[in-house]
Amino acid sequence: xxxxxxxxxxxxxxxxxxxxxxxxxxxxxxxxxxxxxxxxxxxxxxxxxxxxxxxxxxxxxxxxxxxxxxxxxxxxxxxxxxxx
Amino acid sequence: xxxxxxxxxxxxxxxxxxxxxxxxxxxxxxxxxxxxxxxxxxxxxxxxxxxxxxxxxxxxxxxxxxxxxxxxxxxxxxxxxxxx
Numbered sequence: 615x616x617x618x619x620x621x622x623x624x625x626x627x628x629x630x631x632x633x634x635x636x637x638x639x640x641x642x643x644x645x646x647x648x649x650x651x652x653x654x655x656x657x658x659x660x661x662x663x664x665x666x667x668x669x670x671x672x673x674x675x676x677x678x679x680x681x682x683x684x685x686x687x688x689x690x691x692x693x694x695x696x697x698x
Numbered sequence: 699x700x701x702x703x704x705x706x707x708x709x710x711x712x713x714x715x716x717x718x719x720x721x722x723x724x725x726x727x728x729x730x731x732x733x734x735x736x737x738x739x740x741x742x743x744x745x746x747x748x749x750x751x752x753x754x755x756x757x758x759x760x761x762x763x764x765x766x767x768x769x770x771x772x773x774x775x776x777x778x779x780x781x782x
Contacts, residue, residue: 635736
């Protein structure tokens, strides 16, 4: 079971970290033309629901991954709206 | 418990659907300048591990969401590499 939890944690780290290069790119370039507003709007709603799912099922990797993903996706969405 | 499963399914639908507007945009515009290669590379690895985590913990929403997310993210990554 510990192996499975570690796999979940690694998955959580990777998917959560994945938003960081996009966030850094958006902040640096201030260019968001090719980024989809629809993607990051739906993504924000989705990860927020995943967060609640994680809380209700008591899955720590899901809670951690989706709370951090939500914050990063929200900032990317903010930049998309600001610089579109 | 059914309510929690439905919440997970809705979260799965939203996060999975979220990649579709980005995928359509990339196919239509063939422009991927603002999209981060790092994001979609890490994201592909992450959702693949989430998929295995879902299989091992027997969570259908996690399995469904991440298998479809992987396919879409992989196509976006392909376009990013092709049109960069």
